[in-house]
Amino acid sequence: MVGSYRLSLELFSLVIGSLIAYQAIDATGRIAASRLAVHRWIWYGVGGWMIGVGLWSVHFVGMLAWLPQEAGAFDPVLSVASGLAALAVGLGLLWVADCPSLGRLRWLAGSLALGVGVAFIHMFSEGAMHVAGGTRYQPKVWLWWVLLCTFGVASGLRLMHAFRSRARRRWGLRASLSVAMGALICVLLELSTRLSHGSGTVLPAETSPGALWLGSVVSLAAVLSMGAGLALSELVVRLYVRTQRLSGSLDQLNNQLHHLATHDPLTGLPNRHLLAERMERALARARAGHGHLAVLYIDLDGFKTINDTLGHSFGDELLRGVAERLAGVLHIDSLARMGGDEFVAVLQHMRSPDSALRIARQLIGLMQESFAVRGIELRVTPSIGVAFHPRDGESVEDLIAHADAAMYEAKDGGRNGYRCYDASMRERAVRVLTIQRGLQTAVEDGSLSLHFQPKHCGNTGALVGAEALLRWCHPELGAVPPLEFITVAERSGQIARLGEWVIREACRQLREWRDRGLSTVRIAINLSPLQIQQTGLVDVAAGIVGAAGLNTSQIMFEVTESMAMRDAERTTAILRDFRAHGFEFAIDDFGTGYSSLAYLQKFQVRQLKIDQFFVQALDEGGHEPRAIIAAIIELAHTLGMEVVAEGVETAGQAHVLRELGCDQVQGYLLARPMPAVEFERHCLAGAAA
Incomplete structure (x- = not known):
């Protein structure tokens, strides 16, 4: 090739090529980490611009390093065309690499398309120089350009996608691989230039001092702009990360407060408030025809004795064990602790009501095994009440209340079993509630009396x-048997x-x-x-x-x-x-x-x-x-x-x-x-x- 070789411009090309690779890796990671669409588009714009500037600059400076013969004036139209092609290739690189898994078809097709784009950058850059004697554009030379550029783009895409994950964004490794990629860019650029102009004598640099000056200015401008861009992006990211950490701390605190407000602190299960919200949604789905719904009200037999004799710490550990065992059968989102030793499960999407009874029997069988608490074998059995939608109620309150009434029937029927709600239970539950409310004012209203x-x-x-002997005449119910109202009084405190x-x-x-x-x-x-x-x-x-x-x-x-x-x-x-x-x-x-x-x-x-x-x-x-x-x-x-x-x-x-x-x-x-x-x-x- 007849022309002049400038080592300083070649070194500038290496620096610019390394910055291109580093900028491409950095922008790919920023885009992948962005959760908002506006942030992704911003990083697309910044990354595409910086990569495009780098591609245009490295071609311009690289060719000036191997200036063919004596250069005359430069064509501004072709220079702009080269720059626009570089911007398009920069955006294309980011788009192809922006995917969770870079498949072979996407990789090869993207490499070929972008390789053609890089070949156009090279062609427009050479044409913009108006080198004496012209530039030979032959199909064979063009094909070799495309092959070389496609190889370079394919290597770059693999590198960009490899560092897309946050876990692999190590600065030292990125820098060393960016330098290696920059060297590859320089080698491919030199080969493309040699293909265009053939072999010949390299003249001294003094034959065209203006080219050295122009190349140095462009190189410095490119290096400074790309370096400033990287520094600015890093600063913006650090500020954003700091803001996100503060926001994340507030969000985490809000999430913790919300979790405490909606979950039982002892077992981690949803509490009655969250249960009501989820039951409302489950009822809406059941009304829409998405399967049957049932409510299980679970109370532990013998828990109070364990709690009173061994202490509350034993009782707490036992409750955690019970919750874990119940959650192993029931979906944790459908299980809640109502307080004390009472749990509620919402069964939905069932094909038939018999499914609820089968699950109730399964829970009873599961609870027959003892619990090991601090080396002591403890055993509690469940009494379960079952209420079905819509037969036993349409609202959250009715279903829970009716399942609760059925649970008490299971306790009265010998415990360690289940009962399904029926209307008579509702009547008894209403009577119990009436007695409970009446006892609250019985002392003051004179309805109590003593018989001797x-x-x-x-x-x-x-x-x-x-x-x-205590006797009570309720204003509505009349004379209430002592055994009945005394039992209610004991339960209600x-x-x-x-x-x-x-x-x-x-x-x-x-x-x-x-x-x-x-x-x-x-x-x-x-x-x-x-x-x-x-x-x-x-x-x-x-x-x-x-x-x-x-x-x-x-x-x-x-x-x-x-x-x-x-x-x-x-x-x-x-x-x-x-x-x-x-x-x-x-x-x-x-x-x-x-x-x-x-x-x-x-x-x-x-x-x-x-x-x-x-x-x-x-x-x-x-x-x-x-x-x-x-x-x-x-x-x-x-x-x-x-x-x-x-x-x-x-x-x-x-x-x-x-x-x-x-x-x-x-x-x-x-x-x-x-x-x-x-x-x-x-x-x-x-x-x-």
Whole structure:
């Protein structure tokens, strides 16, 4: 080739080629990392412009480094055409590389198309120089240009796509590979120039000093602009990253707050608020015909005992284990913790309602396996209520309430099973709710009252005491059975207030009878399991008795045998505290529990009340009922206790009890529970006799 060789311009070409490669890699990564469309278009524009400037500059400077003969003027039109082709190739490079996986077809087709574009850049650049003697454009030379340019573009595309992932954007590796790519660009450019002009003598650089000056200026301008562009993009990215981190921290904080507001902190399951939102969407899909929907209300049997005996930390770990096991069968998005030991599952997209029953049985079977908590094997079983849409309700509230009612039916039916909701459960649930709401105002509205059932001496029949029994007449429901409303009061946490009212009313009645000169007797008051666990109950009772001006010996409290033995050591301490204040105690329903003689002696109660089951069995004949009652009486007398037989309904029962030496009798044979006015007449009659 006849011309001049300039080493300085060749080095500038290497620098520009390296910057092109680095800019292409950098822009590809920026585009891939952008999540907003506007950010992607900005990086397309910046990256395409910088790559285009680099391609145009490297061709211009590279050709000046191997200037063919003496250059004359430059053609501005062809120079602009070369620049536009360079910009198009820059954008094309970014578009082809911007994909998750660069397939072979996209890679080869893109390389060929862009290779043709680079060949046009080369052709326009040579034509713009108007070199003396012209430039030979032959098909064979053009084909070689396209092949060389296609090879270079293919190499560049692979390099760009390899660094598209954020994890592989290492600065040192990018820089070294960019230099290697720049050297490849220079080699391919020199080969293309040699193909255009053939071989010949290279003249000294002094033959065209203007070309050296022009090439240096263009090189410096290109290097400075591309370097400034890279520096500016890096600065913008750093500011953006810092802003995103701050925004991300706020978003993360908001997400954490939202998660805390919508999820149970103990199990990580959705809470009732998130459950309601998801149920609304599930109901909308069910109404649109996308399968059947059912709600399962799950309560753990025996969890309270574990929580009370082993501690709340054990209970928390157990709940986490239960949640994990339930989530293994149910989709976690359809499972929620309602609070305590209660969970709700929403089953949707079911082909038939039978699918819900199958899942309920599967959950029951799954929960039969024990849980290992801190080396202790614990076992809880589920009681499950099932409600179906739309049969059992159209709203979130109705379905959950009805499934809850069915769950209580499962508990009442023996636990460790499931029940499907029916209308009768709704009626019972409404009645329970009505009772619960009525009890909230029962103390104030005067609907509560005390009935008194007399206790008589077993030998003489004289009145020796009475048992105070709570009665309630609801304004709408009428007289509510004590067992029913007391159970509701215990579940709703109102039993303590009712129990205090009973003590206060009994003392008021005793004070009134005493002030009127009537003969008073000792009144027995029943305590519920929850009430006796109440902190400070003995002080409250002693305060009420003292305020009424009575003696604590006039009040006797009764607890059932099973309740006393539930926590015998604690019961012993409680009874000791009551005795210290002068109160006497009786063990009710004796014979139905599992009292040990040791604890019976520790309790030091005043009376044992024989359960009516044994009393009524006396009429059936046979030796066993009589022998059992005789043994209880003998045991009680040996321990210095009185014996009361309750549920005496026939003269034959009374006769046998008198023969066995029973101290007191109580039952319908002698008198039914009666209001205070009638009991007053009974007392007066007894006193007159």
